[in-house]
Amino acid sequence: xxxPAHGRPVEDVLRDLDALAADDKDFRxxxxxxxxxxxxxxxxxxxxxxxxxxxxHNALSVDAFPSLRQMQADVVDIATSLMGGExxxxxxxxxxxxxxxxxxxxxxxxxxxAKVRARRDRGIERPNIVLPTSAHAAFDKxxxxxxxxxxxVAVRDDWRADVDAMANAVDDDTVLLVGSAPxxxxxxxxxxxxxxxxxxxxxxxxxxxACMGGFVLPFLERLGATIPPxxxxxxxxxxxxxxxxxxxxxxxxxxxLIHRSKALRRDHTFLFDGWLGGVYGSSGILGTKPGGPIxxxxxxLQLLGADGFATQVGRAVEVRERLVAGVRGVPGLDxxxxxxxxxxxIYSPDASVDVFAVHDLLSGRGWHLDRQGPPDSLHATCxxxxxxxxxxxxxxxxxxxxxxxxxxxxxxxxxxxxx
Ligand SMILES: *Cc1c(COP(=O)(O)O)cnc(C)c1O
Numbered sequence: 216x217x218x219p220a221h222g223r224p225v226e227d228v229l230r231d232l233d234a235l236a237a238d239d240k241d242f243r244x245x246x247x248x249x250x251x252x253x254x255x256x257x258x259x260x261x262x263x264x265x266x267x268x269x270x271x272h273n274a275l276s277v278d279a280f281p282s283l284r285q286m287q288a289d290v291v292d293i294a295t296s297l298m299g300g301e302x303x304x305x306x307x308x309x310x311x312x313x314x315x316x317x318x319x320x321x322x323x324x325x326x327x328x329a330k331v332r333a334r335r336d337r338g339i340e341r342p343n344i345v346l347p348t349s350a351h352a353a354f355d356k357x358x359x360x361x362x363x364x365x366x367x368v369a370v371r372d373d374w375r376a377d378v379d380a381m382a383n384a385v386d387d388d389t390v391l392l393v394g395s396a397p398x399x400x401x402x403x404x405x406x407x408x409x410x411x412x413x414x415x416x417x418x419x420x421x422x423x424x425a426c427m428g429g430f431v432l433p434f435l436e437r438l439g440a441t442i443p444p445x446x447x448x449x450x451x452x453x454x455x456x457x458x459x460x461x462x463x464x465x466x467x468x469x470x471x472l473i474h475r476s477k478a479l480r481r482d483h484t485f486l487f488d489g490w491l492g493g494v495y496g497s498s499g500i501l502g503t504k505p506g507g508p509i510x511x512x513x514x515x516l517q518l519l520g521a522d523g524f525a526t527q528v529g530r531a532v533e534v535r536e537r538l539v540a541g542v543r544g545v546p547g548l549d550x551x552x553x554x555x556x557x558x559x560x561i562y563s564p565d566a567s568v569d570v571f572a573v574h575d576l577l578s579g580r581g582w583h584l585d586r587q588g589p590p591d592s593l594h595a596t597c598x599x600x601x602x603x604x605x606x607x608x609x610x611x612x613x614x615x616x617x618x619x620x621x622x623x624x625x626x627x628x629x630x631x632x633x634x
Contacts, residue, residue, distance in 0.1 A: 240581060240582075240583040241581060243256070243259075243600070244600075244604065245598070245600045245601040245603060245604040245605075246581045246582050246583060246604070247582075247583040248582070248583060248584045248594075248595035248596055248597065248598075248601070248608070249583060249584065249585055249594065249595070249596040250583065250596075251598075252460070252461050252462060252464050252596075252598050253464065253598055253599070253600040254464050254527060254598075254599050254600060255599070255600060258464065258518065261514065261518055262464070262465065262466065262511050262514060262515060262518075264514075265510045265511050265513070265514030265515075266466060266507040266508070266510060266511040266514075267507075268510060269282070269283070269506035269507050269509065269510035270505075270506070270507045271506070272505075272506025272507070272509075272510075273503055273504065273505075273506060274287070274504035274505070274506055274509060275497075275502055275503045275504055280506065282510075283506050283509055283510075286509050286510060286512075286513040287313070287314045287509055289513060289516075290314055290459070290471065290509070290512050290513055290516065291311075291312040291313065291314065291471055291473065293516050294312070294429065294430075294457055294459075294471045294473060295310045295312065295447075295473050297429070297430070297433045298425065298429060298433070298446040298447055298455050298457065298473060299446035299447035299448040299449075300447055300473075302447050302448045303447050303475055303476075308475060308476055309476065309477060310447060310473055310474065310475055310476070311473070311474055311476065311477040311479075311480040312471050312472050312473035312474060312480065313471070313472055313480070313498040313499060314459075314469065314470070314471055314508075314509060314512065315470045315471065315472055315498075315499045315500075315501075316468050316469070316470065316499070316500070316501055316504070316508075317458060317460060317467070317468065317469070317470045318351070318353060318424075318426035318456055318458045318461075318470050319353040319356065320470065320472075320499055320500050320501070321426070321456035321457075321458075321470045321471065321472035322351065322353040322354055322356075322357055322422075322424065322426075322456055323353065323356065323357045323360060323361070323500060324472050324483040324499055324500070325357075325391070325420075325422045325454045325456060325472060325483075326344060326354060326357035326358065326361060326363065326391060326422075327357065327361050327482075327483045328420070328454070328474070328479060328480075328482035328483035329342075329344070329390045329391035329419075329420035329422070329453075329454075329482075330342050330361060330363055330390055330391075331482040331483065332390070332420060332479065332482045333390035333419075333420070335482075336418070337418065339387075339388050339390060341364070341388050342363045342364070342388055342389075342390040342391075343363060343364035343365070343366050343386070343388050343389050343390070344358065344363055344364070344365055344366065344389065344390060344391040344392070344393065345366045345368060345381050345384045345385050345389055345391070345392050345393070346365070346366070346367060346368070346381075346391075346392070346393035347367070347368055347369075347370050347375075347376035347377065347381070347393070347394070347395075347398070347405065348367045348368065348369055348370055349370050349374060349375075349376070349395060349398035349399070349400050349401065349405075350367075350393045350394075350395055350398065350424060351395070351398075351399055351424060351426065352631070354393060363390070364388075366384045366389075368380045368381050368384050373403065373552055373553070374398070374400070374401040374403050374551065374552040375398075375403050375404070375405050375406055376394055376395075376398075376405040376406060376410060378406055378409040378410055378413070381410065381413065382413050385413060385417065385419070389417070389419055390419060390420060391414075391419065391420045391421070391422060392410050392411070392413060392414045392419055392420070392421045392422070393410075393421075393422050393424060394406070394407040394410040394411075394421070394422075394423055394424070394445070395423075395424040395425075395426075395427075395428075396423055396424065396425045396427075396428040396429075396432060396445035396446075397427060397428050397432075397554070397555055397556045397558065398424075399427060399558065399594075400551075400560060400587060400592075400594065401551045401552045401554060401558075401559075401560050402427075402535075402552075402554035402555060402556055402557070402558030402559055402560070403552050403553065403554060403555055404428070404432075404442060404443050404445060404555050404556070405445075406443065407421075407423050407443065407444060407445040407449050407452065408443070408444055408449050408451075410451075411423075411449050411450065411451030411452045412451055414451050414453070415450060415451030420453045420454065420479075421451050421452050421453050421454075422452075422453070422454045422455070422456070423445050423446065423449070423452045423454070423455045423456075424455075424456055425445060425446070425455050425456060425457045426456050426457060426458040426461065426470065427458070427461055427462065427556070427557070427558065427596075428445070428457075428462075428556055429455065429456070429457020429458065429462070429471075430457060430458075430459070430461070430462040430463045430524065430528075431462045431528050431531070431556050431557055432445065432446075432556065433446075433524075434521070434524045434525045434528040434529075435528055435532065435556065437521075437525055438525055438528065438529060438532075440555075442555065447473075447475060452475070453474065453475050453479055454472060454473065454474045454475070454479065455472075455473050456470060456471070456472050456473075457470065457471050457473075458470040459471065459508075459512040459515070460508065462527075462528070462531070462557070463512060463515050463516065463519075464515055464519075464527070465508060465511045465512045465515050466507070466508060466511055467508070468505055468507070468508035469508040469509065469511065469512040472499075483499075484496070484497070484498055485497050527599045528557075530599035530602050531557040531597050531598055531599050531601075532556070532557060532597075533602060534557070534597035534598070534599070534601045534602055534605045535554060535556070535557050535558065535559055535595075535597040537605045537606065537609070538559055538595055538597060538605050538608065538609065539554065539559050541605070541606070541608075541609030541612070541613075542559075542561050542609065542612065544609075544613075545609075545612060545613045545616055546567075546616070547563050547565065547567040547568040547616060548561060548562070548563055548568055548570075548612070548616065549561075549562060549563070549564050550562075551590065551592055557596065557597045557598070558594065558595065558596050558597065559594075559595050559597070560587065560592040560593065560594050560595070561573075561584075561592055561593040561595065561612070562590050562591060562592040562593075563591075567621065568616050568619065568621075569591075569619065569621075569622070569623040569624060570586075570591055570592060570593050571586050571591060571623075571624050571626065571627065572615075572619050572622060572623055572624040573593065573612060573615045573616060573619065574586050574593055575624055575626075576611075576614075576615040576618065576619070577593075577608075577611055577612065577615060580611055582608060582611065585629075585630060585631055586628065586629045586630055587629050587630075587631060588629050591627070591629075594631075
């Protein structure tokens, strides 16, 4: 499209934007089982107000905007205490972290930090990382960006990390071991204590990826669920990522990366003073960094509080439970493994139903679920707003299966993301 020769009236421009959004999936109505994490309209208005106040701020320099320094410190502080920070303090340490733009940035920095640490402390020049096939693709992005070898190890039958196989993949050049709490594809929590034990024994960094679970598992535990340990209470875990723009219901652009110590955090900060523009110091990948997500994250934690989080986690888990029970009632369908938190993957154990064909019918009815695999499955990330619609989704799934009566689609592609 050419740049308009003359500026246009705001009403016209906004009308065009609304028209552009006409075919977008309805996340406010709970149709997207993934991508957007929504509570309700009232909460959305409050977050908008907070975000708007800092929409133009720039966290590139917190000297100019001490508000952003304080809010980031508060968010990291709260996240640290939710994620076993008191165990670090009890051991005489001091956990430290930064807010980042998202899970991918948190992971990129964790991998880079592990590489720098291993080069300095162990003289490692050809670093590798060892991780299960279930760990997020962003770890391979990090390896590609920062020149590390990725050693992916097949998961066990229960879709959790195979710790013995991971131990076998470790060698003298391994700089990082990874586990997820929970992992994305099937929603199960990896045996982090066993992974961290291998790392600790060999002086290797260990990242617990709680991008999904960071603001879910602490409250699930408070609601009485038994969750295998995954945070700083596990000795050997050196860093944790947790996304605020997922289950802290913040608009996109907010995550935290927390390290067991300030020294570990220093390994991925960047300082350069050979530039005519002056000293360039930054905590992460971004230079200019938006203030809106920081303020929204701070506001969300204050608006919800511990009891609010517990309520929302309870709702999201109820959605997952009703989805799993509903799907298990549809002939030919099941859920992969035994998901522990707020995600589930739907598949057909005897292949009598083509879940990708089901996907296409659901998509036609306005639902969004990801096609993933292997195995061929539909991924659902469950959020609080969906308590009102999950039964409709199950009904549409059952309908689709009946309608297809065994028909398949040619298209076997999977899609987590696109550009
Ligand atoms: C979402 C997610 C990530 C990546 O986070 P982005 O915010 O999408 O960059 C990493 N790990 C897990 C387990 C995730 O669910």
